[in-house]
Each structure stands twice: as C-alpha cells, then as structure tokens.
Amino acid sequence: MTIKLSCPSKTFFIGEYAILRGGKALIINSKPRFVMQLLTKKKSSLNFGRLHPQSPAGRWMRRYVNIFRDFRVQFYDPHHYRGGCGASTAQFLMVYAYAKMVLHPQKKLEIHPKVLLNDYLNVAWNGQGTAPSGADLISQYFGKITYFDKENLTVDTLNWPF
Numbered sequence: 001m002t003i004k005l006s007c008p009s010k011t012f013f014i015g016e017y018a019i020l021r022g023g024k025a026l027i028i029n030s031k032p033r034f035v036m037q038l039l040t041k042k043k044s045s046l047n048f049g050r051l052h053p054q055s056p057a058g059r060w061m062r063r064y065v066n067i068f069r070d071f072r073v074q075f076y077d078p079h080h081y082r083g084g085c086g087a088s089t090a091q092f093l094m095v096y097a098y099a100k101m102v103l104h105p106q107k108k109l110e111i112h113p114k115v116l117l118n119d120y121l122n123v124a125w126n127g128q129g130t131a132p133s134g135a136d137l138i139s140q141y142f143g144k145i146t147y148f149d150k151e152n153l154t155v156d157t158l159n160w161p162f
Contacts, residue, residue, distance in 0.1 A: 001039075001040045002037055002038070002039050002040070003037065003038040003071075003098065004035065004036070004037050004038075005035070005036045005037075005038075005094040005097065005098060006033040006034060006035045006036070006094075007033060007034045007036075007086070007090035007093050007094055007140050008029035008030055008031065008033050008034075008086075008090075008140055008143055009029070009030055009031065009032060009033065009034065009078070009079065009085040009086055009090075010027050010028070010029050010030075010085065010086035010089070010136045010139050010140050011027065011028045011030065011085070012025060012026075012027050012028075012135075012136070013026040013027060013028050013145075014026045015135070016135075019133040019135045019148065019150055020130055020131075020133050022150070022151050024147065024148065024149045024150075025133070025135045025139075025147075025148050026145065026146070026147050026148075027135060027136060027139035027145070027146045027148065028145050028160065029139055029140060029142075029143045029144060029145070029146065029160065030160060032078035032079070033078065034075070034076065034077060034078065034086070034087060034090035034091070034094075035075070035076040035078075036073065036074065036075050036076070036090075036091065036094040036095070037073075037074040037076075038068075038071040038072075038073060038074075038098065039071060039072045039073075039074060040070055040071060040072075041070065041071065041072045044069050044070055045069060046061060046062065046065055046068060046069050047071070047072045047073060048061065048073055049072060049073035049074050049075055050073075050074075050075045050077075050081075051073055051075060051091055051095075055088055055091065055092070056088065056089075056091070056092040056120060056123045056124040057088070057091035057092045057094075057095045057096075059123035059124075060092060060095050060096055060099065060119075060123050061073075061095055063123070064099045064103075067098070067099050067102050067103075068095070068099075073095075075091060086136050086140055089120075089134075089136045089137040089140055090140055092120060092123075092124070092137065093137060093140055093141055096111075096116070096119065096120075097109060097111070111141060113138055113141075113153060113155055114153055116134075116137065116138065116141060117134045117137070117138065117150075117153075120132075120134050120137055121134065133150055134150070135148045135150065138155060142155055142157050143157065143160075144157040144158055144159055144160045145157065145158040145159070145160050
C-alpha cells in the first residue's frame, strides 16, 4: 500500500520577520508541490527516509511510532533540498495530517489552526530563543494566498490565479 500526500511551496510576500514579533504576514502558496509517500514495508521499525529524526516531522513520527513503524517515508523536495520554500513545515504538515487521519478515521480531516500551531511548537521549539511563528505551516495548510495574524489567530485566504 502507498499513501501519497502533497503540500504547496510557500513564499513570504511580506511579514516573515514581523510575525515573529507579533506582526502579521502574507504568504503565497504555489507550485511546485512537496510530495511524501508512505510505503508499506515488511519489517516493522521506524524509517525516516530523508526526514531528519530531530526535525519536527521526525519528532512527530517518534511520538506516534505505532502509526508510522510499518511505513518507509519517501519525501520529494522539488527545490532540490536547498531550503527556504517550506520543506520542513511541509514534512511536518504531511506526517501530522496522516496521523490525525489514522487517529480519527471516522471524521473528515479538520485541523484547527490553534491546535496545529500548538502541536507544531511542542516538537519544533525547545523554549529557548525566538519561537518559530508557524505562519508558513498555517499557510501551507490553508493554501492560496494566506493572511495570518498569529496574535489574534486570524487566517484569511485569497485565490491565487497563477
């Protein structure tokens, strides 16, 4: 069995650093998309593939080892692992969404931004220095052009016609 998930690339249009200090951000979500495949395997053990075990996605997978231990992870970064286009938050969002689908199979997948943000911060930040804003994660979940106000937890989306 193969499970395939995808997530858009992101580009901060404005507010990448302002949102870290309580400001707002406008993020564009576009192609090319990141792709993750979970491929069943015979031996039951946690296999991160190209995901780093200490990344937010790796930590989430370890937290839910029973969900992921029968899969081999294949992650495709259309930006050739150069960084800056949302790969790490895409990885987290995809393993997060899959875990939520397994844990609540009878429900339509609905993820509340506050819960998503809190779960992400629990695995992405050790409490030292400046916490990540999570704006890229929120925008990749909602897609399109995303306006995010972290302080008031406001998310608005606009169509991206390109």
